[in-house]
Amino acid sequence: MPKRNLVFVLILISSLLSCDQLEEWLPKDTPKQEPADVVHDWYKLLAKVQFGANPQPVVLLNNRNFGYIGVGVYEAVHPGIKGSLSLATQLYQMPAMPTPEKHKEYLWGASANAALASMAKLFLAGLTDGDKARIDSMENAYNTTFKANTSSEVIARSQAFGRSIADAIYNWSTADNFNLSGAGYKIPVLPGSWEPTPPAFAAPVGPYLKNSRPFLVSSLTLNVRSIPYAFSEDKESNFYKSNKHVYDIGKSLTDEQKAIANWWADAGGAGVGIPAPYHFLSIITSILESKKLNLGEAAEMYARTGIALKDGPIVTFKGKYQYNLIRPVTYINKHIDPNWKSYLPTPPYPEYPSGLVSIFGPVMQVLKREYGDIPVTDNAYSWRGDAPREYASITKMVEEAAKSRVYAGIHYQFTQDISIGLGNQLGDNISKINLNTP
Template sequence: MKKILVIVLFLAIAGELFSQASAPLNKRISYTTDAYPLHRAQKALTDVIVHDIFSPPVASRIYVYANMAAFECLAAGDHNLGSLHGQLSKFPAIPAPGKEVVSSVAAIHAFFNTAKQLVFSEKRLMDSAAAVLKWYKTKSVGPKQLAASEAYGKLVSDSILKWVAADNYKETRRMKRYNLLKQPGTWLPTPPGYMAAIEPHWNKIRPIALDSAAQCKPAPPTRFATDSSSAFYKEAIEVWQTGKQLSTEQIAIASFWDCNPFFLNTQGHLNFATKKISPGGHWMLITALVCRQKLADIKTSAAAYTIVSAAIFDGFISCWDEKYRSHLVRPETFINSNIDESWRPLLQTPPFPEYPSGHSVISTAAAGVLTSIFGDNFAFDDSTELEYGLPVRHFRSFKEACDEAAISRLYGGIHYRPAIENGQTQGRQVGEIVLQKLKLNR
């Protein structure tokens, strides 16, 4: 009888852990790991990024610097973690923490102190920080430890922010806006908002692991042509035909990976935005999901967040370098002008040139990094889109997820096939370089 009770109790606990691992991040509670506050911090930052409507490249910048700060606090007090000092050019040396410092508490402070300098809604973010930090008061962390940890977290954050200030971001804010080219086949603003091109100077931003923005330059796009026998015209026909005969599953895939923070609703003369996570935000939440599923501790989780965010950040720099080199026209513009003037893609076309596909680049880079950490056949349920009204999707591996994210752009009608396939090749290269350059575990 006792054996039966033990088995029943074990199954009940296992079931609870499984249900929490599969639940949305904002519905889960702490159960075993000291990484709980870091996961909450990530979700709080994502919520603010969505609220402030940052572009995908800018969002990636916020994620990577906040996570670097948290990781450096942990690395400074643990010889098993490899500091970014010495790995990245001019990255500051972080002093060792004092005896009263609790590294995990300091890491959360550094995360929020860094992030608040990079977002608009600072108060909203710091309200979340206060709620997250209350967790440590229930874990017998004394007042002296809390004060020392807060001071150390700020010291680390301030040091890293000086390094951040030299990444050319401020300089790009003062550069000229994108001028439309008057050449056939070049990008034009698209409906419904006809928004200006986003971040045309992003290739000027300092990468994390890449030697330059052009290090992973992809093969050039197919030569533009309007002749119906040309390769380019046939690529456009594929987008058009695919969009006209989408299956229920293809629509679900395209919608799940939309990740368009610029989505504009139009009702008559009324325009309003629907806020969504960015492609990078989606993969940061996947990272949170799998860290929780593995019950990873705060050090393992911080390393995962840092290296994934670095791959996403460098992926956007590499991708945007090519976007504003090739300046390629979007399928919607070409199809409306040359094939079918009434055709509309399933997804709203984002406001920047077509080639290559940003989601394909950063998804493949992130998936490669996650595979190196958690293995080739790591199955997971992706619940990140539940709060946006979309159901959970199951993946047998990170590769399966990134492949689906990439092909979703064809289903959505916003990319030609070469942008997807060559974008994945580019993303794979970025991920490999990030893994070669950053050694976060000794």
């Protein structure tokens, strides 16, 4: 259409519509036109910031915090996406979020940039002055880039909106009753019940996590299925055989089995391991970058995977302390071999279901539902000089992650198999969240 005709059409429409009606008629899909580099770069930076933390971040707390960060990223850009819904309409007890000024221009990348910088300082514990300087440097670098093509007024307005979202998300998070303490918890003393494990025999972690507010109302009633085998000391029982399976594997681990166990352990001191959930996030970011998503699409996927990072532990630990199942090392030391040790230390909480699989599983199921069961390259440890691991599909990667815990000597195979199904169920629930108006 010639420019003069287009101008005439717009003038005619504006004369027929009110300002609010015109705003609804005109396209508002700018996040779909902006690149997603800003969010990808922020997730990479935050990984590097916490690599050197000593002590390393608390795993479950860090997962929870990145859940909120993912939701906040989406809220910082969604008003610019035509027909999109705030997650406040979808998540459990989420308050209404700040809204941008009507009839004002925004640069949504600048909003995301400001929100991520603010949320990093609000949510990530133990930041040093040097860490905060790196966060400021990233924010300023992107603002300099934005100023090349956007007015200072628009950038300032966008920044203010992003920061208001960060504050609102953080304020909401403070009332979620997230509690990892085991103070006051009485460990059941029954045949087959969990008890503290060697070498540290540490007190239980997370018995009250089940009371934390989830993101999805469906997570309140999502339960892990019953343990398939009754506890038994009988050598012919399935429960004994499940322990013997872990024992036999642990007695003759191959180099490849050790490598798999170590790859998915994500443990160790600063500069040795990789702080959770960065293994997950590095895979997510790699996949999203390969899909060349725009800002709006990437923000939505970080939100969905963030929901999995928070609700996964809540559902998992509800099951752990419901069933209070004995760990392999305890059973094996009592009934098979008193000198046997697991390849990796056993975490201080009950066996069933699996923490890794019930958190990693739903994250990957969200990606699988969106993009199919695609091949994956896991390059999480490239910074350490380790070669990437290649998988024919997301399913194969999740299966290896599950198997790694059996090689490590800390989970039964039936626990891992059932935990994959639990993760898929939660991931499916997250994928059903509708973020578009009818």
